[in-house]
Amino acid sequence: MVVFGLWVINKAGGLVYQRNFTDGLAQLTSNEYLVLAGTLHGIHAITSRLSPTGPSSGAQVIEGESFKLTILLTVTGTKFVLLTPLVGTAAESTLQKVYEIYSDTVMKNPFHTPEMPIRIDGFDSRITALLGSGQS
Template sequence: MAIFGLWIINKAGGLVYQRNFAEGLAPLTSNEYLVLAGTLHGIHAITSRISPAAGSSSGAQVIEGETFKMTIMLTATGTKFVLLTSLAETTADVILQKVYEAYSDAVMKNPFHTPEMPIRSEGFETRVTTVIGIGQS
């Protein structure tokens, strides 16, 4: 089991946080990450509209490839937390919830952080490192 990376996408589809944790995925440029985040944002919006079930849908929650899995958590504010893992990873939902808690405490309570802008917080980085370390043990 491996956790490859974490993305946080704002409600407009912009990538505000990206971090890699393990080797295994193709290396990308900053621009390629931005394009992928915007594309995922659009796909997520489409999947929330085409749900065959009655009522509303929160969109795609898991997207699987041949060698990795992308788990998506949508918050009440429209921010998306995306965890890229190996196919065998079973704790992605728990890890995303813990990352969201760290985001709420370290980023959103920071009076110097501007919402919807890139995240630059040492406290958040430290907490993400701790959460991912816990998730891989």
């Protein structure tokens, strides 16, 4: 499966991890990524309240002309966002694996402060092993 990028957004809407896996993505500044993450957080909050049939967890997939954002919301409010081509179908299972890596390497790390940027080599190396150059 081709992966363009991965974002981890904390429960307050702050971008705590961002990584691109292909050269084709537009080069954005860190401030632009923070604004995009905050905007996505707001859209997710709005869509969770729009359900006509009762409580909803919000948007799970957002499609553009040439890409798809797949969102995994955890019980703690952390969002994992995978940017993929439209044709990819394994994004949900890949996000679940990313969440498992996050749980094992970030949440079990006594030196990591929750809700703060993720700067853990073990997380990066396991994400590279999973997604590598965009293939999983």
